[in-house]
Amino acid sequence: MHTKNKTVAAWLALLGGPLGLHRFYLKGLGDTLGWLYPLPTALGLWGVERLQSLGQDDKLSWLLIPLLGFTVASTCLTAIVYxxxxxxxxxxxxxxxxxxxxxxxxxxxxxxxxVSLLVGAGSLMASLAFSFQHYFEYQVEEARKISQ
Structure with a gap:
């Protein structure tokens, strides 16, 4: 076992956490959970790309974008714990x-x-605000359809 530096692990979780870099640093390239981190990150980035190209009416992007925010928030929390x-x-x-x-x-x-506290709290709150805003807009639209 090689010695792993706490500061390096915290910064890797903060800067490269959504790609699993902190897990690879601490546990090696054979870490299964480390290889799963890029999946929600990629899906969230795809949601951002869909939102930019298709507009705010794209319902799939409503589901995908929070994945990115929650992944960033969780890796920031991991950096704080480390x-x-x-x-x-x-x-x-x-x-x-x-x-x-x-x-x-x-x-x-x-x-x-x-920095982890600032970035993590910001991404968590932005993800929650984005999700709730689009959920309530959807509910209002459905209520409007029912009332007509």
Whole structure:
């Protein structure tokens, strides 16, 4: 087992989390869950592309775009969890030595927490707002059809 740095893992979760880079860093390329991360990311990006080309009336994009937002939010949460893991627990899990400096917290680790909180909360709230807005617009349209 190779020593894995907590700060690097947090930043990989923040910047490359939707592609599973943090999982590959910590568990290797054989990690099945790491290979599943790009799927909702790609579907969400496809939803964004559909929204741009077909407009806001495309119902499939209403379902696909939140996948991207929720994936980004979950990987930001993962980055926060990694960064807040105490040194002893991190070293026991990802280091060859209990006294390794890989589990230390430094300024870059704290910055990863702050940026992850901002990006994660923003993407979660944007995804929820997008989903609820389109859901209620759909409900109003269906009610209008029934009333006519």
């Amino acid at each position: 960064a807040l893991t105490d040194r002893a627990r991190w070293n026991a899990r990802y280091s060859t030595s209990a006294e390794s400096g890989a589990g230390n917290t430094n300024g870059l680790t704290i910055t990863a927490i702050v």
